[in-house]
Amino acid sequence: MVNQRGGFLVVEGCFHCRNRISFFSEEPVPPVDDYREGDHFWSHLGSFQASKFDLRCEKCGAEVAIPDVMALLLCLKCNPDCGVYKAGNTPENRKAWVYVALCAHTSHAGGACVSNTGLEALNAYFNQDLHDPSKKILIVPCRLRPFVDTCEGVVLADVGLTDLY
Amino acid sequence: MKVQELAAQAGLKTFNSPGDREIKGVYISDMVSDIIGIGEGLLLVTLQTHKNLIAAANLVDVSGIVFARGKAPAEDVVALADKAGISLLGFPSDTWTLAKKLYEMGIR
Numbered sequence: 001m002v003n004q005r006g007g008f009l010v011v012e013g014c015f016h017c018r019n020r021i022s023f024f025s026e027e028p029v030p031p032v033d034d035y036r037e038g039d040h041f042w043s044h045l046g047s048f049q050a051s052k053f054d055l056r057c058e059k060c061g062a063e064v065a066i067p068d069v070m071a072l073l074l075c076l077k078c079n080p081d082c083g084v085y086k087a088g089n090t091p092e093n094r095k096a097w098v099y100v101a102l103c104a105h106t107s108h109a110g111g112a113c114v115s116n117t118g119l120e121a122l123n124a125y126f127n128q129d130l131h132d133p134s135k136k137i138l139i140v141p142c143r144l145r146p147f148v149d150t151c152e153g154v155v156l157a158d159v160g161l162t163d164l165y
Numbered sequence: 166m167k168v169q170e171l172a173a174q175a176g177l178k179t180f181n182s183p184g185d186r187e188i189k190g191v192y193i194s195d196m197v198s199d200i201i202g203i204g205e206g207l208l209l210v211t212l213q214t215h216k217n218l219i220a221a222a223n224l225v226d227v228s229g230i231v232f233a234r235g236k237a238p239a240e241d242v243v244a245l246a247d248k249a250g251i252s253l254l255g256f257p258s259d260t261w262t263l264a265k266k267l268y269e270m271g272i273r
Contacts, residue, residue, distance in 0.1 A: 156217065157217065
């Protein structure tokens with residue numbers, strides 16, 4: 001894991017088109033302002049402390065940049081109709097823990113999502129040290145998830161750091 | 166040393182006992198995004214007790230988690246850790262005291 005940097009995953013929604021978008025902010029305080037962009041009126045929906053990173057092969061030194069992955073989310077299997085649930089419900093993946101690579105185009109209105117190269121690198125990285133045959137990590141693109149608003153998955157972002165202990 | 170042996174020797178509170186994994190080292194962090202880059206089999210010492218932590222710890226396959234300063238996880242957090250096979254332990258004093266204790270016990 002290289003080029004690790006801290007910041008915030010910011011999620012916004014447009015009340016005209018109902019789409020959701022996300023971006024990674026490295027500002028000390030994540031932006032919360034509403035703004036207009038063409039026909040869209042984006043409003044801040046939430047921010048989570050998070051980190052972005054790239055991956056590098058320790059053997060050959062090849063680096064895989066994954067700028068299109070905003071954060072990872074653990075699937076809690078809340079919806080059997082969801083594509084993420086189905087991906088983890090195949091015979092070969094029944095013992096897998098499914099994580100979702102979240103891209104910036106949360107509603108996927110334009111069809112874009114995280115790259116296959118990035119997904120392959122993430123799967124290789126997080127499975128390389130798993131020696132327990134009963135465990136497998138499966139990372140899938142967020143385009144498999146039909147709705148973001150009802151998803152009960154756990155975003156791998158820091159929360160509660162400002163809570164009083 | 167394995168997790169259950171550590172719990173017994175160090176007098177750690179056990180919140181569950183889903184397995185007994187070998188401890189390959191220790192990592193101390195309260196930032197979930199920091200944890201996702203650590204190696205497999207480490208004992209994670211933290212103050213964080215939320216479900217998000219279990220999601221990250223499972224991803225990197227920790228040997229167990231110790232909550233310092235008497236922190237206790239909620240029931241849904243324990244349930245998720247059970248499902249992931251992650252042992253949850255508790256230590257009443259601060260992280261530094263626990264770090265010294267682990268070092269003295271040979272976990273380095």
